[in-house]
Amino acid sequence: xxxxxxxxxxxxxxxxxQPVIIVLCILARQIGPPLPPAVYELSGVExxxxxxxxxxxxxxxxxxxxxxxxxxxxxxxxxxRPTTQKDVAWSIFVPRFTTGVQFEVNGSMIHDTxxxxxxxxxxxxxxxxxxxxxxxxxxxxxxxxxHLVTWGPVGGYLDSVYAGPDKVLRPVHDQRSIMFETLxxxxxxxxxxxxxxxxxxxxxxxxxxxxxxxxLAMLIGFFQYFVSMPASPQTLGLVxxxxxxxxxxVLHFIVRFIDMPPPRWLHLTFVPGxxxxxxxxxxxxxxxxxxxxxxxxxxxxxxxxxxxxLLGNAALRGNRKALIMAPVFSVMLGCALNDxxxxxxxxxxxxxxxxxFGYSIVLIVIGVWLTWRFVQALxxxxxxxxxxxKQVSEAEVKLRASFSREEERARAAALASERTRLMRDLHxxxxxxxxxxxxxxxxxxDTTNTIGDAARAALRDLRLVxxxxxxxxxxxxxxxxxxxxxISGQLRAHDMQLVWSVQSSHGxxxxxxxxxxxxxxxxxxxxxxxxxxxxxxxxxxxxxxIETIPGPDGDARGQISVRDNGCGFAVDAVNGAGTVQxxxxxxxxxxxxxxxxxxxxxxxxLGTTVSLLLPADFPExxxxx
Amino acid sequence: xxTQTERAGPISVVIVEDDGPTRQRIADGxxxxxAFSVLQAGTLSEARQVxxxxxxxxLLTDLQLPDGHGMDLIRDVxxxxxxTEILVISILGDEESVISAILLGxxxxxxxxxxxxxxxxxxxxxMRGHSPISASIARFIVKRTQGVxxxxxxxxxNTAKLTAREIDILWGIAKxxxxxxxxxxxxxxxQTVPGYIKNIYRKLEVNTRGEAVFEALQQGLxxx
Numbered sequence: 001x002x003x004x005x006x007x008x009x010x011x012x013x014x015x016x017x018q019p020v021i022i023v024l025c026i027l028a029r030q031i032g033p034p035l036p037p038a039v040y041e042l043s044g045v046e047x048x049x050x051x052x053x054x055x056x057x058x059x060x061x062x063x064x065x066x067x068x069x070x071x072x073x074x075x076x077x078x079x080x081r082p083t084t085q086k087d088v089a090w091s092i093f094v095p096r097f098t099t100g101v102q103f104e105v106n107g108s109m110i111h112d113t114x115x116x117x118x119x120x121x122x123x124x125x126x127x128x129x130x131x132x133x134x135x136x137x138x139x140x141x142x143x144x145x146x147h148l149v150t151w152g153p154v155g156g157y158l159d160s161v162y163a164g165p166d167k168v169l170r171p172v173h174d175q176r177s178i179m180f181e182t183l184x185x186x187x188x189x190x191x192x193x194x195x196x197x198x199x200x201x202x203x204x205x206x207x208x209x210x211x212x213x214x215x216l217a218m219l220i221g222f223f224q225y226f227v228s229m230p231a232s233p234q235t236l237g238l239v240x241x242x243x244x245x246x247x248x249x250v251l252h253f254i255v256r257f258i259d260m261p262p263p264r265w266l267h268l269t270f271v272p273g274x275x276x277x278x279x280x281x282x283x284x285x286x287x288x289x290x291x292x293x294x295x296x297x298x299x300x301x302x303x304x305x306x307x308x309x310l311l312g313n314a315a316l317r318g319n320r321k322a323l324i325m326a327p328v329f330s331v332m333l334g335c336a337l338n339d340x341x342x343x344x345x346x347x348x349x350x351x352x353x354x355x356x357f358g359y360s361i362v363l364i365v366i367g368v369w370l371t372w373r374f375v376q377a378l379x380x381x382x383x384x385x386x387x388x389x390k391q392v393s394e395a396e397v398k399l400r401a402s403f404s405r406e407e408e409r410a411r412a413a414a415l416a417s418e419r420t421r422l423m424r425d426l427h428x429x430x431x432x433x434x435x436x437x438x439x440x441x442x443x444x445x446d447t448t449n450t451i452g453d454a455a456r457a458a459l460r461d462l463r464l465v466x467x468x469x470x471x472x473x474x475x476x477x478x479x480x481x482x483x484x485x486x487i488s489g490q491l492r493a494h495d496m497q498l499v500w501s502v503q504s505s506h507g508x509x510x511x512x513x514x515x516x517x518x519x520x521x522x523x524x525x526x527x528x529x530x531x532x533x534x535x536x537x538x539x540x541x542x543x544x545x546i547e548t549i550p551g552p553d554g555d556a557r558g559q560i561s562v563r564d565n566g567c568g569f570a571v572d573a574v575n576g577a578g579t580v581q582x583x584x585x586x587x588x589x590x591x592x593x594x595x596x597x598x599x600x601x602x603x604x605x606l607g608t609t610v611s612l613l614l615p616a617d618f619p620e621x622x623x624x625x
Numbered sequence: 626x627x628t629q630t631e632r633a634g635p636i637s638v639v640i641v642e643d644d645g646p647t648r649q650r651i652a653d654g655x656x657x658x659x660a661f662s663v664l665q666a667g668t669l670s671e672a673r674q675v676x677x678x679x680x681x682x683x684l685l686t687d688l689q690l691p692d693g694h695g696m697d698l699i700r701d702v703x704x705x706x707x708x709t710e711i712l713v714i715s716i717l718g719d720e721e722s723v724i725s726a727i728l729l730g731x732x733x734x735x736x737x738x739x740x741x742x743x744x745x746x747x748x749x750x751x752m753r754g755h756s757p758i759s760a761s762i763a764r765f766i767v768k769r770t771q772g773v774x775x776x777x778x779x780x781x782x783n784t785a786k787l788t789a790r791e792i793d794i795l796w797g798i799a800k801x802x803x804x805x806x807x808x809x810x811x812x813x814x815x816q817t818v819p820g821y822i823k824n825i826y827r828k829l830e831v832n833t834r835g836e837a838v839f840e841a842l843q844q845g846l847x848x849x
Contacts, residue, residue: 455738456738459716462717463717463718466717466719467761470720470761470764470765475800477799477800477801478799478800480800481760481761481763481764481798481799481800481802482801483801484760484801485759485760485801489740489743492740492742492743493740500801500803502800502806
């Protein structure tokens with residue numbers, strides 16, 4: 001149990017760290033931007049009241065939020081250039097004001113910040129500087145009138161006023177310009193670039209919504225940055241809506257980023273932005289004013305609060321992304337809190353707004369992080385693909401090796417089986433006949449003719465075995481063609497006539513299962529039938545009938561018959577008996593059965609017919625025996 | 626010697642065969658002196674010697690000779706005498722040797738164990754322009770017309786010149802039909818069928834005068 005408690009303890013400590021970050025942000029802001037030497041600060045500033053009288057006022061001075069589109073306050077102060085600095089150019093410098101200032105020296109207007117479109121926003125921390133034309137500057141007291149023009153939702157504010165040598169005041173102004181004009185511009189440009197990158201990522205990966213949300217927030221922020229003020233209520237409404245809408249966008253982003261399913265009610269946070277936009281479109285300044293203030297800032301605050309709760313909750317559950325996101329969000333919150341405290345004058349110091357800064361930097365940091373993560377993912381995918389390609393090629397090499405091994409084995413097996421078959425075929429035919437020739441040759445009586453017959457039979461069989469090896473694509477007729485040549489010589493030698501009768505132009509059906517071993521068996525059966533006819537029948541004519549007849553199943557079956565016109569024999573008498581003929585017939589039937597061939601023998605005094613009814617197709621597994 | 630069909634004297638035959646009994650057996654088949662005048666040779670050099678005195682009407686030659694190959698002889702004879710009919714003497718009548726010989730100009734083959742009467746008949750038929758063909762040779766040729774390449778023989782058997790009728794005839798022979806049956810099926814005269822066979826052989830014959838072809842045959846590009 002110690003471990004979880006310890007872990008929760010750490011998480012609580014981590015959450016407690018967040019307020020510390022916020023406070024640190026606010027304190028950091030108290031390190032003020034550069035100011036000119038205090039000796040050049042003008043004192044005795046007076047403010048014109050409603051009656052037109054000037055009364056002494058302490059700077060910084062705060063004016064209330066204007067009721068109208070713009071309102072202005074007039075300050076008066078006198079300045080005197082010491083005679084020692086007669087030839088030195090003097091300037092007037094106001095480090096901080098809200099929202100616009102005009103400088104009037106001895107009744108002549110010398111500067112109006114309103115003319116600079118980029119600094120007309122109440123949320124910019126711009127300073128103002130103006131060199132006093134030499135012709136306007138008298139010796140002794142000079143009157144400086146400052147018009148403070150206020151617009152927007154923030155009240156008027158005038159910090160201290162400086163008058164002094166231009167070479168002292170201008171560097172300060174330039175430093176502030178870098179901090180409060182150039183830097184924000186760089187940030188907003190970076191924001192736009194990252195926004196575009198994330199947007200492109202989202203367009204190509206629609207399910208990566210966090211990228212899309214952040215891109216949208218960034219791009220909205222970028223565009224609204226360049227809207228100048230004061231502006232028409234329509235524009236103001238859109239800018240207000242844009243500013244407010246970024247809060248729910250970032251909130252949605254955070255929710256998606258920490259892999260939380262966004263609750264439906266979360267979409268309601270977009271409603272205030274839409275209302276503000278419509279209020280602006282109405283064109284009535286008062287309405288916009290009345291709607292923006294109670295809707296806009298509270299929405300942002302609400303979104304921030306929800307984000308805090310969700311992040312804290314997720315961080316407590318150990319969500320890694322929330323753990324990283326929380327301090328980042330705290331920085332943003334700290335900066336925003338600083339602005340609120342500054343506007344409400346709860347903390348001292350210049351009215352420097354850093355909320356926008358914090359927001360922009362945080363967005364960029366997150367954007368960079370997301371892009372980084374995306375690139376990492378691409379790298380991972382690349383290396384994964386590389387690994388995969390490597391594995392596949394390795395597997396391919398292995399597979400090829402094993403395939404060639406397998407092929408080699410198959411080839412060897414095929415060769416072996418072919419050798420076995422050939423051996424069996426030669427053994428059955430040629431071998432037997434050669435042995436018979438040897439036996440005949442050793443007999444004392446004259447066996448020349450018998451030896452000749454046996455040798456011819458051996459040669460015939462050798463030709464059969466060789467012939468049968470040629471692929472004939474199931475056309476038994478092709479094998480019968482060669483057989484015809486062989487037996488025609490044989491019959492001629494016995495002065496017998498061969499009648500070759502093919503009953504149809506096709507002869508026999510084509511057998512897809514026909515293999516050399518089947519051919520050899522069928523031809524040997526036919527050979528045996530013909531040899532029997534030449535040896536025993538005393539016939540003068542042998543007829544080979546090749547036909548296709550309807551089989552028992554009604555299908556087309558091939559039939560080959562060997563018919564002689566000899567003396568015939570009693571089939572029943574020899575069937576199964578121990579006679580030579582009986583054994584011969586039995587052997588033929590066995591041989592026929594191996595190929596599914598049905599052998600039938602009919603014999604009458606006028607001749608014998610041996611018929612081979614071929615199967616519908618030859619059996620694959622049949623082994624010649 | 627150059628008479629094509631009708632002739633007065635006996636048919637001159639040269640038998641080239643290294644096995645004495647076999648050679649004698651074939652000579653016995655042609656023993657009718659009024660019909661045949663036979664010269665015998667046991668080796669390639671003997672054969673060349675015999676042929677030196679003139680080319681016969683018929684050359685019967687074995688392929689495997691002690692001092693060379695029968696193919697060389699076939700090629701020489703075909704180059705020098707278009708009228709000599711050449712038969713290969715073969716044990717098995719196997720396609721590989723017979724087809725190779727036909728490519729070089731042979732007109733068919735004679736089985737070594739052919740019946741004696743058949744030997745004389747074959748030679749006479751040959752002189753009448755009837756080239757012998759077996760079912761397996763016919764089968765071999767028609768298979769090549771179907772685009773089947775034989776990796777063993779590897780011959781570029783040029784069957785493109787064969788006509789559909791010639792291929793039909795080859796099919797008929799391959800399936801064991803008699804010339805008469807084939808003629809009936811195809812509606813042609815029975816007497817013309819043997820002429821078709823000779824024509825088929827002539828079409829398959831490669832031009833052996835082209836040395837390149839012979840070199841290819843020699844080097845085994847066209848395996849013999």
